[in-house]
Amino acid sequence: MNTLTDITRNFGTLYRPKSALVFYESNTLDKEVYVEHFDMDKNGMPINAHPLTEREAEGLAKALSTEKQKQTTFLQSSGILPTNILHINPSREKSFVIWHTKSQKRPLYFIEGLGIPCGEAFVPAMVWQADKRSLRVFALTGNRRPTEKTPLYHAPFLNIYDDGRVCMGSVSIDIKESSCVEHFTKAWEHYFFKSYFSHLMGENSPVKGNCVSLWKDLVASGRTFPIVILKRSHITLKNLLP
Numbered sequence: 001m002n003t004l005t006d007i008t009r010n011f012g013t014l015y016r017p018k019s020a021l022v023f024y025e026s027n028t029l030d031k032e033v034y035v036e037h038f039d040m041d042k043n044g045m046p047i048n049a050h051p052l053t054e055r056e057a058e059g060l061a062k063a064l065s066t067e068k069q070k071q072t073t074f075l076q077s078s079g080i081l082p083t084n085i086l087h088i089n090p091s092r093e094k095s096f097v098i099w100h101t102k103s104q105k106r107p108l109y110f111i112e113g114l115g116i117p118c119g120e121a122f123v124p125a126m127v128w129q130a131d132k133r134s135l136r137v138f139a140l141t142g143n144r145r146p147t148e149k150t151p152l153y154h155a156p157f158l159n160i161y162d163d164g165r166v167c168m169g170s171v172s173i174d175i176k177e178s179s180c181v182e183h184f185t186k187a188w189e190h191y192f193f194k195s196y197f198s199h200l201m202g203e204n205s206p207v208k209g210n211c212v213s214l215w216k217d218l219v220a221s222g223r224t225f226p227i228v229i230l231k232r233s234h235i236t237l238k239n240l241l242p
Helices: 054-073 181-194 211-221
Strands: 019-025 033-040 046-051 085-089 096-101 104-110 119-123 125-130 135-140
Touching: 085 181, 096 181, 104 181, 104 211, 119 211, 125 181, 135 181
Parallel strands: none
Antiparallel strands: 019 033, 033 046, 085 096, 096 125, 104 119, 125 135
């Protein structure tokens, strides 16, 4: 016997109709407009028709103003543009940011099966490229601000494809439409370093040598990252620009 299963909870955020507006226009020369407001019942059917009140109009104006503000503030700086920002593409369809970070200690998390203890370790300087849904990362051999001619290297981590794309697994990405560029970059760094590294993407190691052994040693010893083991990437910083 076939049974029906409600799978709508798996679709993400579910929006239910709450109210509706109907605009009427007269057929006279002056084209007078009348707006009628409907509430919605639990089945999404319009009920309780009444003229749009002043309070309801104010609520509508506020909602539209908030949405417009989100669109104009996304990826804007909250102050002076940070020096680590390399490029911002403000396009609403394909907006993204490229930035770099210096070599520093970061918290790292690994699944138990790898035999690598979770803890802090030095990571190399990095170049990041992210939009609202995806992330690419690369390594640098120095802390200076990179240019288009600065060589990029494979990021020496697990869960990263050869082209720098990061497999975020089951991590739930929630980038707000109103995020300023500072919050946007910090959010992606948080998602990346708070997720669990689990496996190599492909057969090749992203470093010269064994990647698992590398992180076992760095977490245990606390020594600075050995940039000599980085592998040169075929992708350049110029390739990341639109």
